[in-house]
Amino acid sequence: MQVTFLGTSSGVPTRQRNVSSLAVRLPQRSELWLLDCGEATQHQLLRSPLRVSQLRRIFITHMHGDHVFGLPGLLASLGMAGASTGLDLYGPPPLQNFVESALRFSSTRLSYPLRFHVNVPPPEGHVLFEDDDLVVDSRPLRHRIPASGFRIGQKPRAGRFDVEKARALGIPPGPLYGRLKKGETVSVGGRTIAGSSLCGPPRLGVSLVYATDTVFCDAAVDLARGADLLVHEATFAHRDGEMALQRLHSTTTMAAQVALAAGVGRLALTHFSPRYMPGQAIGPDDLLAEARAIFPATVMAKDFLTLELASKSDESGLERPRPEPFPQHSLTS
Structure with a gap:
């Protein structure tokens, strides 16, 4: 399972960061999934080594624009390119009306079917998708409008055959x-x-948790428990905790506390406010240091960073650099 960040800014894009989208590549089944689809996600896909023709499922956390405004354009482009045989879309109840209205008022007709799956998880969470290899769980998080977190888990695989x-x-x-x-x-x-x-002992599968947008909540801890990688929003620095509570977003330290309480393998921070751009009183290095003081196994996401989740029985690590198709910005640029 490979995870590529296509957008890591909150609210609005910056020169270095686009708004929210996370791509999950599943090489064993030649599929690509998206978690959220902020404005210009299709541009980010074009700039990445990912194959849009493999896109099969899109999961939307909530209906704020920086998480959904890229969806109509991406769907239209897939139709004009003939690059899709069908998509499954998972999200809140308004998602279908939003997508169909955008396509209708722009006189856009798709050449492939869209299958909508309404996601209104109960407090204890529920299974949103499951097949022989993967299961996707969803839980409601704590935000200004209904928002959900997702956990993609790979089922245990058979042990190695001797x-x-x-x-x-x-x-x-x-x-x-x-x-x-x-x-x-x-x-x-x-x-x-x-x-x-x-056969050897069963090989444990890997698990990814995506929690944005949300303030610190027990639901995020429960959803992330024991996950290999937690991708958690960190909109605000620790000193701006009051603002985070008012806007129901997380600080760097809240994200780290979720990771620590859940016992995850690695934490990746994302969804940063543009107020912490390089050159400001608090910059990216400061945000990372705040989280690492609580949870050392933390990385700061940037657009086009790819992390690879390997089976616990494999010897490879979690992170593996990917070829970069064009010059990238460093974590501190």
Whole structure:
């Protein structure tokens, strides 16, 4: 699972940061998912190595413009390019009316179907999507309008199949290997062989949690518990905590407290107010330092940063640099 930040500013874009959108690439199924779709998200996709033709699902946290204004344009462009066979959209009840109204009043007809899924999670949360490999949970967060957080979790995978052991037992390569990998019991030469005896322990899947927009709340902690990566908004610096409480956004320290309480593997801060641009009294390095004082395993997201979530049984780390298609801004620029 690869996570690419397409927009990390709050409210309005800046020269360095676009507004909210997070791309989740699922290489094992050749799919791309989006979490939020702020203005100019389609431009960000064009500037990235991501393949828009793989876009299958879009999850919207809430209906504020910096999280949805890019959706009509992206959908229209996909239609004109013939780059989509259909999309599933998940979001609050107004989402369908917003999208269909924008398309209708702009006389835009799509060449592919849109499937809308209304997301109104109960306080304890619910499963929004599930298949054989992935499950998406959603919980209501605490913001000025109804807003939800998402957790994308990969289900445990079968343990590694010991080919050498299978050969030593005289099991011929072919369809039997596939059945044994699934843990089935097969008969070979009058012997009964359990697939579990040839497979290592199950490999735990990875999990990503996306929590924006919200002030600190227990729901975010519960949603993020034990996740590999928590992407959490940090609109304000710690000194502006009163403003954060008034506007129901989070500070850097609130995000770090969620990560600490939930026991996540890594925290990525996003959704920064433009008031903390470089050269101001408080800048990006200060925001990062505030969060790291509470939760050291914190990174500051920037547009086009890609993080890779590896299985807990793999030896690779969480973060792996990706080729950059054009000059990038550093975390402090």
